[in-house]
Amino acid sequence: MVLWLIGLGLYDENDITLRGLQAVRKCSRVYLEAYTSILLCNKEKLEELYGREVIVADREMVESEAEKILKDADKEDVAFLVVGDPFGATTHTDLQLRARQQGIPVKVVHNASIMNAVGACGLQLYRFGESISIVFFTDTWRPDSFYDRIRDNRRAGVHTLCLLDIKVKEPNLEKLARGRVVYEPPRYMSVNTAVEQLLEVESRRGEGAYGPDTLAIGIARLQADDQLIVAAPMSELQGIDFGAPLHSLVIAGSVHVMEEEMIECFRIHNQPGLKPYTPPVAASDDECGL
Amino acid sequence: MVLWLIGLGLYDENDITLRGLQAVRKCSRVYLEAYTSILLCNKEKLEELYGREVIVADREMVESEAEKILKDADKEDVAFLVVGDPFGATTHTDLQLRARQQGIPVKVVHNASIMNAVGACGLQLYRFGESISIVFFTDTWRPDSFYDRIRDNRRAGVHTLCLLDIKVKEPNLEKLARGRVVYEPPRYMSVNTAVEQLLEVESRRGEGAYGPDTLAIGIARLQADDQLIVAAPMSELQGIDFGAPLHSLVIAGSVHVMEEEMIECFRIHNQPGLKPYTPPVAASDDECGL
Structure with a gap:
């Protein structure tokens, strides 16, 4: 049917x-x-x-x-x-x-979907350029193809929605090599990891597409009662604990006056209850837990 | 509360x-x-x-x-x-x-909203650039500020969502001048009018941002049982009757292989039941009726 x-x-x-x-x-x-x-x-x-x-x-x-x-x-x-x-x-x-x-x-x-609900962050939806995806970096795979797109968006003055990696039911490669299928626990990229990876790529590429002072907006659990939206320079976003998944990130382009008014309430100084982020001890566990 | x-x-x-x-x-x-x-x-x-x-x-x-x-x-x-x-x-x-x-x-x-549901047209959502709005042209007001954005999107190879004008409860200016508030009947811009205005602007500006041969996708009544999506060169879209509102239009950038496969079913040759568009006699009534 x-x-x-x-x-x-x-x-x-x-x-x-x-x-x-x-x-x-x-x-x-x-x-x-x-x-x-x-x-x-x-x-x-x-x-x-x-x-x-x-x-x-x-x-x-x-x-x-x-x-x-x-x-x-x-x-x-x-x-x-x-x-x-x-x-x-x-x-x-x-x-x-x-x-x-x-x-x-x-x-x-x-x-x-996040593609339209991201308007909740206070930036106007029609002023977003192409969106990008950020995957978890591994020791040997640190893809940065998103960099050009963020750079082009920023130069055109438009915002960039960053979709953050989700790893669900991924086989453990070590065990797979030994012939056993064992699945890793799910991982959801946090705003903190995303910003860390982004800044690593900027220091490698060095074209000034963005930097620690660039305004970005972290979004967690959109539509939940405890949804969290924080607007701050990237370096400051890294210090905020966004809690449970799912997270998304927006890198701002040029910000219009009305957008500025809208994001004001998401600034750190207007959200007294924010918790500081403590990076986990094991480097491989730096995602947000469910 | x-x-x-x-x-x-x-x-x-x-x-x-x-x-x-x-x-x-x-x-x-x-x-x-x-x-x-x-x-x-x-x-x-x-x-x-x-x-x-x-x-x-x-x-x-x-x-x-x-x-x-x-x-x-x-x-x-x-x-x-x-x-x-x-x-x-x-x-x-x-x-x-x-x-x-x-x-x-x-x-x-x-x-x-149309901002994310436009993915139904077969083009990938993350490959859309800034969206634009097209307003009804009048004799004296034919704004074309959208032209630069379409041009930039097309040069970057990305798609452009065009939001089409809606006029609801607009006062009749002639009667208003005589001191009476009389509202005009609602008007909703059709795909046909949008394409006509777009092509007029291209012939005025002449920078080749797009043209009669540019692939575009007309969308009508998204989510309705009788929703209609037609992919064709702009000149051919003008000849299709999209019926009742609301309409939207997408101007394609470069089209990837999988996108091509997806839009194939929206091509005119795959939709035998399409009706030809007959422009209304009065030029001011060329919008789609409710």
């Missing part, structure tokens, strides 16, 4: 739309994409709300077992739930193309 | 989130912002769903009677409903700033 791609929104089970809920309750199978972003509630809450079993689809399943997800979707409705909006990540594009090739109609239920 | 800014999403009463619905049902007064965008259902449907009277707030009210909206919001919950996401338009920024200045807490319920 239909493959439904349903956006779940930003935070928990309550962020689905009425349209989305009506659709998911009609579906015979319900998959939850859980590796490009995560919902900060457990699967049981979703199952209770939907009255349906929810099958967690990890990267492996979506990329190599797409046929299983699409099975019988020409005869019955199948839901593929995506945190945020269904068009936030490229992976779902592939699933959609496969469905179409098989003549399965695809319907989409949109929802908020 | 709280000023709630609640996003209603893209299309009708079913696009509100559960979180938004819970909030609006707790509010003692409910305002609906109805001039930067519109919901394609009538107010009564909203009132029935919310169990609340809905007060339509036009531009005049939000801009000059903000105090009325905020009245007693320190004692009771007040909802300000916005089509799309609350951070889609700058007007709400002002209301938010006023609330904060008066010590009224502001809570936001996010939702989809």
